Ligand code: AOS
């Protein structure tokens with residue numbers, strides 16, 4: 001399945017006049033238009049290989065059909081996304097769900113679709129067939145040195161696979177923790193985990209980064225061994241300059257002020273990047289921006305402010321990734337919506353009148369500060385994001401184009417109705 005460029009152009013031509021009117025209207029009010037358009041064009045968000053199928057919940061899984069059956073087909077699906085939105089130019093692999101049999105061929109296929117390999121994800125939260133020791137009671141934290149060793153070796157193997165593909169980061173998410181009080185010694189669990197992470201860290205090439213993801217609960221329900229940003233920061237500070245804290249938006253206790261966490265991690269130079277998603281209750285892994293788009297904007301506002309203060313490159317200096325799961329939507333449509341929501345929040349943050357905001361802060365003018373933020377947030381930046389896609393050769397209306405081209409029914413024809421993609 002390949003998206004033909006002329007079909008995108010045809011669809012765009014039909015919408016051109018209406019789009020131009022909307023774009024001109026909003027562009028007129030944007031003082032830094034060229035800067036905004038330039039930054040939007042550069043901004044890409046990596047797609048996780050496990051988000052292309054219907055994840056379902058523990059109560060059931062209802063496949064929509066045409067799901068990718070192999071790594072090659074996952075790359076094809078991300079190729080479809082990228083052709084439509086020109087902002088999904090990277091893929092994040094999960095080992096062992098996506099073991100490349102021939103790294104060179106996989107790299108070439110990805111390059112054909114304009115994709116590069118983002119952070120590699122290891123998996124020590126499941127037991128694989130033929131795995132000698134079980135992770136039932138944890139992996140890097142385990143009381144048994146042999147289990148820790150097996151988990152460390154797996155992570156080192158993932159680094160090796162990543163090097164072959166041209167990736168330069170390892171994301172470590174641990175399910176390690178305990179479900180009942182007294183089940184483990186917190187200090188020893190921390191020490192074991194730290195020691196295991198040190199071994200993994202030592203195996204990373206100098207130009208690699210380790211992203212240590214935290215999560216407050218689930219699958220363990222009493223304690224998690226990397227539970228929050230403070231604990232992650234403690235590990236990564238001890239580990240050294242190649243280790244950073246990864247923020248997954250769904251991994252906080254209810255109502256946490258994530259934008260403040262982001263600001264402080266940036267200040268410390270220890271923010272790795274994101275797993276974007278949205279949630280109402282827990283780690284819901286819903287479409288980005290579907291529940292709380294204002295929070296997403298406030299996060300981007302801190303990102304832009306903090307990255308500019310440190311002279312960082314918005315597009316390249318942090319890892320931007322989606323981590324979502326799909327129960328009722330077509331995964332490709334859901335991902336198109338997520339990427340769009342991220343770019344909208346980013347564009348809005350670029351519109352914030354920073355001078356005015358700083359002035360309001362210095363004058364303790366809370367009302368004006370709110371006015372400044374909401375002026376940007378309530379600007380309809382969708383025509384700017386669409387224009388940036390158009391200029392890059394993408395579709396003005398990616399979901400519309402996806403539906404008009406009947407991509408999903410073609411994928412079903414190609415791959416079948418009952419397909420199961422590996423993933424969460
Ligand atoms: C789990 O809750 C985390 O969000 C992980 O980042 C991720 O979903 C997992 O590594 C995918 O396998």
Ligand code: ZN
Nearest residue numbers: 213248275323
């Ligand atoms: Zn995550």
Ligand code: ZN
Nearest residue numbers: 248250251283
């Ligand atoms: Zn999660």
